[in-house]
Amino acid sequence: MLSAVMEDYIKAIYTIESDSGERVSTSTLADELDVTAPTVSSTLKKLEERGLVDREEYKGVTLTEEGELVALEILRHHRLLEAFLTDQLDYDWADVHDEADRLEHHVSEELTDRIAESLGNPPVDPHGDPIPDADLSFPEESETIRLADADKGECVTVRRIRHQGNAELRYLADAGVRPGMELTVVDVAPFGMVTVETATGTQSLPEDIVQLIEVVPLAVADGVES
Ligand SMILES: [Zn+2]
Structure with missing residues (x-):
């Protein structure tokens, strides 16, 4: 141990x-x-x-290779715990990281597998971070770009929030930006401010926040182009 x-x-x-x-x-x-x-x-x-x-x-x-397997196992614990806390226990996504940091060392493989199964083996956690499967391999992921690199007028799906601090996650939740949500880039201003249209309205996101967001561009063939 x-x-x-x-x-x-x-x-x-x-x-x-x-x-x-x-x-x-x-x-x-x-x-x-x-x-x-x-x-x-x-x-x-x-x-x-x-x-x-x-x-x-x-x-x-x-x-070492063995050390990397240990790391992947901890990531699997951590991310499944985050998914469990938000999905099943209604935790705010800004609060699950610290809780999972404490619990990740104490859950057995058996409990981890059962949590995964009860959630339908999710490929990602609430922040969009990929969850290693029971064999410790990562799920296949689609290529992402930074929201900062998206073009004006582009429609994108949010995939992942990088290096999440609690304050950033609260800000993003208020702005209606979460993995799985679709955004349209309305404007890219100088100095990194990006304005997006979300399901709840128009939001101007400061550069520090924009840098954290990874997205997948939606195909134009989806009929999203105006
Ligand atoms: Zn996470």
């Missing part, structure tokens, strides 16, 4: 590495986990002894 702390390290390494495509430095991990560099070093040593990470001096750390 790995401790919750070790699992948090593995998750952090996985997340940082998949964002940057590079090995993760001790100082980056220390910042991310809010601990000191010596603490990071000693925990990484333990993870290395268990064959979960590969450390190289001055080059940082990466997950």
Whole structure:
């Protein structure tokens, strides 16, 4: 059994590495986990002894194949818990992340599989993040673009909200922007402000928010072009 702390390290390494495509430095991990560099070093040593990470001096750390499987299992727990909390227990999507962070270390594979089944094996969590299946492979995803890169007049479906903080998620919920919803880009202003038409009205989204939103353009053949 790995401790919750070790699992948090593995998750952090996985997340940082998949964002940057590079090995993760001790100082980056220390910042991310809010601990000191010596603490990071000693925990990484333990993870290395268990064959979960590969450390190289001055080059940082990466997950081994086994470490990556652990990371995917934690992601599966986390994202299914988020889906369960919002779908079944009516949690706000801004509140599920912290709850899932605590619970993800304590649910068994059996419970995780049953949660998945009770929800109909969802491919994504409430934020649009893909959920690894029981074999720990990701579902097939359609290619997305950033809302920031969509053209004026384009109709898009929201797929995923990246790096969600609670405040951003509340803002987006108020603006009527969630995965699965369709938007029309009304205007792209200088300095990154994007105005969209949602089911509930017209919204001007600030750049910081626009950067988080991933969308799939709708085919013109759907008859959505005016
Ligand atoms: Zn999520």
